[in-house]
Structure formats: C-alpha cells, structure tokens
Amino acid sequence: MASRPTAHRARKRFGQNFLRDPGIISRIVRSIGARPGDRVVEIGPGQGALTEPLLDSTEGRLEVIELDRDLIPGLRVQFFRHENFVIHEGDALKMDYVALRGEGQPLRVVGNLPYNISTPLISHLLRAGDAVQDMHFMLQKEVVDRLAAPPGGGERGRLSVLAQYFCDVEALFVVPPEAFVPRPKVDSAIVRMTPRALRGLEATDEALLFDVVREAFGQRRKTLRNNLKGRISGDALEALGIDPGRRPQTLTVDEFVTIANAVAEMRGPSGIEIGDIEASGIETRDRGTDEEGEA
Numbered sequence: 628m629a630s631r632p633t634a635h636r637a638r639k640r641f642g643q644n645f646l647r648d649p650g651i652i653s654r655i656v657r658s659i660g661a662r663p664g665d666r667v668v669e670i671g672p673g674q675g676a677l678t679e680p681l682l683d684s685t686e687g688r689l690e691v692i693e694l695d696r697d698l699i700p701g702l703r704v705q706f707f708r709h710e711n712f713v714i715h716e717g718d719a720l721k722m723d724y725v726a727l728r729g730e731g732q733p734l735r736v737v738g739n740l741p742y743n744i745s746t747p748l749i750s751h752l753l754r755a756g757d758a759v760q761d762m763h764f765m766l767q768k769e770v771v772d773r774l775a776a777p778p779g780g781g782e783r784g785r786l787s788v789l790a791q792y793f794c795d796v797e798a799l800f801v802v803p804p805e806a807f808v809p810r811p812k813v814d815s816a817i818v819r820m821t822p823r824a825l826r827g828l829e830a831t832d833e834a835l836l837f838d839v840v841r842e843a844f845g846q847r848r849k850t851l852r853n854n855l856k857g858r859i860s861g862d863a864l865e866a867l868g869i870d871p872g873r874r875p876q877t878l879t880v881d882e883f884v885t886i887a888n889a890v891a892e893m894r895g896p897s898g899i900e901i902g903d904i905e906a907s908g909i910e911t912r913d914r915g916t917d918e919e920g921e922a
Contacts, residue, residue: 646676646739646765648806655817656680658799659737659763663688666731666760670719670738670748673698675705677739687711690727692719720748724755733760742767746786749774753793753822762794762820771798771816783876785844789837791880792830794820828884836887843875843883850874851886858890 646652655677661667661684672678672691682689688711693699699716706712715722719738728734736752736759745766752759766774769782774790775798776783790796802815830836843854852861852871861871867885869878 644739644807644809644811645673646802646806647808648802651802651806652676652680654800655763655765656684658817658819659684659735661685661735664732665735666690666728666733667735667737668692668724668727670736671740672702673739675702677737678702678706681737682706682709682712689713690715692717692722694718720744720751724752725758728755728758733758735760735763737763739765742770745770749790749820753790757822757824759822761822762818764818764820765802765815766818768801768814768816771818774798774818774820778879779877781876784847785840788840788878788880788883790820792826792836792884794822796820826884827881828888830884830891831888832891835891836884839887839890840875840883843878843886847874847876851878855886859886859893863889863893 659667659681661681663684663686665685665688667681667685667689669678669681669689669691672693678689678691687709689709690713691702692715693702694717696716699714702714715727724734724736734755740748745764749762749764752762770786772782773784773786775796776787780787797819799817799819802817804810804812804814806815839855839858842858843851845854850872851864851869851874854875855864864871864886867889869882869886
C-alpha cells in the first residue's frame with residue numbers, strides 16, 4: 628500500500644490540474660494495459676493518482692519524470708516500498724528518451740500532460756523513433772480531436788497529417804472538467820499514439836513533406852492548386868491522380884506523401900533539417916482553471 632499523498636497546491640506555471648476521479652483513473656489504466664515486464668514511463672505524476680495503479684499493473688516497476696521539485700519528496704514517501712520505482716527530476720521536454728531506453732525494452736510513455744507542453748512533447752517523443760513503443764496521454768480535447776481527425780473532418784489540419792504519418796492515432800474517451808482539482812475550463816481527452824513500424828508510403832525527404840503539408844494548409848479554404856502553386860502545378864497534381872481543386876483537409880497522409888515525393892523528384896532534396904510537429908501551427912489554449920493555482 629502506498630502512503631497518502633501530501634497536500635500540494637496546484638501551480639499555474641506548471642499547468643497543474645490533479646486527476647481525482649477514481650472511475651476515470653481506472654479507465655485510463657485499463658486503456659494503457661500495462662503488464663509486468665513493461666517499461667512504463669509516466670510524465671508528470673503529480674500526486675500519484677495514476678502512479679499507484681500503474682505500479683500495481685507492472686508489479687512495482689515504474690519510472691516517472693517530474694519537474695516540480697516540491698512534489699518529489701511526497702512521491703518518494705508515498706511509494707518508498709517499491710524498489711523499482713525511479714524518479715527522474717527534470718523537464719520531460721529535455722529528456723533523452725533514446726538514452727533512457729538504452730539497451731532495454733521500448734518505452735511505454737503515459738501522462739496527464741500540461742496543455743502548454745503537449746504538442747512540443749509529442750514532437751520530441753516522435754524523434755525518439757523505436758525507443759518508444761506507444762504513448763497514452765491526457766490532453767486538451769481540442770488537441771486530441773486534431774491529432775485523430777480523419778480526411779474530410781473539420782478538425783483536420785497540419786498536426787493531424789504529421790502525427791498520422793508517424794503514428795496510428797486513436798482518440799479513446801473524453802474526461803470532463805470535474806474529474807480534476809482544480810477544475811479546468813475545458814474538456815480533456817485520452818489519446819493513444821502508436822509509432823508505425825511500417826508506413827503505407829515513405830517520404831523520400833521528410834523535411835520537404837513537412838513543408839508541403841504546411842503550405843497546403845496555409846489557407847484552409849483554398850485549393851491545392853492555389854496553396855501549392857509554388858511547389859507543383861495543377862497538371863502535375865492531376866498526373867498523380869490528385870484533383871488540384873481539392874482542399875487540403877480532404878487528403879490522406881499517403882496523398883500528401885505522394886505529392887511531396889513528386890516535388891522531391893522534380894526539385895531534388897530540400898536540404899532542410901527535419902521539422903517538428905510543434906511547428907505545425909496548432910495553438911493550444913492554456914488549460915485554465917476556475918480556481919487558480921500559484922503563479
């Protein structure tokens with residue numbers, strides 16, 4: 628049995644909203660499906676709401692990354708009986724996940740993420756390649772909707788295409804504001820992201836793919852012919868079997884890859900470093916609370 632968590636006031640600067648609903652906690656843990664032997668890493672354990680059931684699932688083997696140094700002593704006391712419970716004090720955005728994995732099993736990364744770091748953190752984790760087995764995150768619902776948006780969906784945008792190029796993305800369920808203390812002003816949702824071992828089509832130049840996607844969504848209401856006229860002609864799009872009169876949100880990931888590969892063949896490699904999903908243009912609102920934490 629773990630000790631009870633110590634009192635801690637949520638800090639606004641860390642985007643802290645602590646999960647309290649036992650039913651939601653159980654549902655999240657079931658969705659993750661962690662088993663003994665899994666290498667699970669929890670980002671932002673807070674007061675340990677997910678930590679304790681995850682330790683039960685993995686038979687006491689769990690690593691956590693916590694930035695708020697005031698929470699760390701409480702976590703050490705709460706879970707001191709677990710010999711294989713490891714705390715990494717620091718910023719999850721600066722963690723080297725390839726080095727963290729080392730020669731061991733790929734990481735299963737989970738967490739109730741502060742909304743202000745969700746997109747850059749996902750970008751950072753995707754750069755870790757096969758060091759990450761899968762990711763289960765609680766995010767702002769708007770972000771999950773965009774990550775998982777299918778072709779033709781109103782939420783589909785740059786983030787959708789780039790995330791789905793790297794991962795299979797599943798929106799699992801919505802978490803209401805009343806599940807947290809302090810209560811946020813927006814709905815949250817759980818997303819599962821599983822990096823793809825194989826893709827339908829591989830981009831010959833990923834940096835160029837990211838550029839093409841960004842330019843295609845530059846003006847959502849305009850067509851590919853207009854948005855990509857600096858890259859590829861309408862006739863060339865038609866030769867690829869893609870109607871230049873379509874809008875960007877209607878295209879599949881493979882269609883974007885087809886366009887980018889054609890541009891690469893015509894113009895050669897871009898020579899630009901691989902871009903980040905965080906540069907995809909999505910803006911996330913501060914999670915916000917009805918009851919402010921510390922500044």
